[in-house]
Amino acid sequence: MPSHLFDDHFAPITSEIGLIDAPPVIAANAFLEWQRPLQLARNVRLTAHEIEGTFSSKIEALLPLTSVEARRFLFLPTSSKWTAYFDNGWQGSDVFGVVSHLAALVGTRGVRAVNIPDTIRKTPDGERGRFGATMLEMYSADTTDCAFLNVRRSVGVVNDGGRWRFDASGTPLECEQLERYSARRIRERFTPLMLDECLRHLGVHNLTSEFFNVTAPGYLVSKEGVTAVGLREYSLQDVRDALW
Numbered sequence: 645m646p647s648h649l650f651d652d653h654f655a656p657i658t659s660e661i662g663l664i665d666a667p668p669v670i671a672a673n674a675f676l677e678w679q680r681p682l683q684l685a686r687n688v689r690l691t692a693h694e695i696e697g698t699f700s701s702k703i704e705a706l707l708p709l710t711s712v713e714a715r716r717f718l719f720l721p722t723s724s725k726w727t728a729y730f731d732n733g734w735q736g737s738d739v740f741g742v743v744s745h746l747a748a749l750v751g752t753r754g755v756r757a758v759n760i761p762d763t764i765r766k767t768p769d770g771e772r773g774r775f776g777a778t779m780l781e782m783y784s785a786d787t788t789d790c791a792f793l794n795v796r797r798s799v800g801v802v803n804d805g806g807r808w809r810f811d812a813s814g815t816p817l818e819c820e821q822l823e824r825y826s827a828r829r830i831r832e833r834f835t836p837l838m839l840d841e842c843l844r845h846l847g848v849h850n851l852t853s854e855f856f857n858v859t860a861p862g863y864l865v866s867k868e869g870v871t872a873v874g875l876r877e878y879s880l881q882d883v884r885d886a887l888w
Contacts, residue, residue: 652761654703655736656774656883662729662739663755663848664746668719671727672863674749675717675742679865688869695864699856705864708877709734715871717742720862723855724847726755734878740781747783748794754783757843757851759836762803763888774887775803778836780843782817789815801834810834819845 652659664671672692680690695702699720706716714731722728729746731737739756747754762776779800787794797814808830816822819842827833843851 654880656887657703657706657730657737659758659760660736660739661757661851662737662743663726663757664729664743664750665726665753666750668721668727668863670750671729671746672719672865674746675865678745678749683867686870688867690865691868692863692865694861696861699853702862703730706730706732708732708879709883710875710877712875713872714738715867717865718862720856721858721860723858724849726848728856734883744783744794747785751785753785755846756781757839758800759839764803772888775805777802778834778839780839799834801831817842817845
């Protein structure tokens, strides 16, 4: 994660990663049971099928990216017990909304890991790049001892429109270096290396091709039918050209 997944080749899809402590089929089925009645009410049908191949080919199955609403959702096995989650939102996956709810539905843990390099800069045509962020959120099966919904722990730093901000709430994890949270330079209070250490503590040892390229199938869930008003489709290169 510190070096950015696949050197950010699939960013912004992979800039934010969801993890669910359950097999892919369990996570995908819980997602379908939750979303099917909601989508049928707007004449949208959900389909699901197994997906195999390399991590790259599985991620490419999400394309094209869409604005306004995500239309494809990917649940991938890993070399650990965690299932990885991504969707085709053009600004990156909506991990909080999906993974936190699935943790409650399945009765398990969920994780949101964010690692966005700070590349924002001024150019003759205006600002280019992305505001940086390094964040970790842990979701519980219920709201016990949680200050907000089922968020058990949230910690991270974000470049909030040109000003770095550090936030932490909930019960600290054993892996955290609490003494670092008083560092004078805000962006040094929670670094990609610190995020990586916490992920290792949770059993996510290395977000590399080897972590994702496993033989077990993943599941791709797709919406068919009515689309949200104003929805637009983008190739991954379209989005990257706009951001970079």
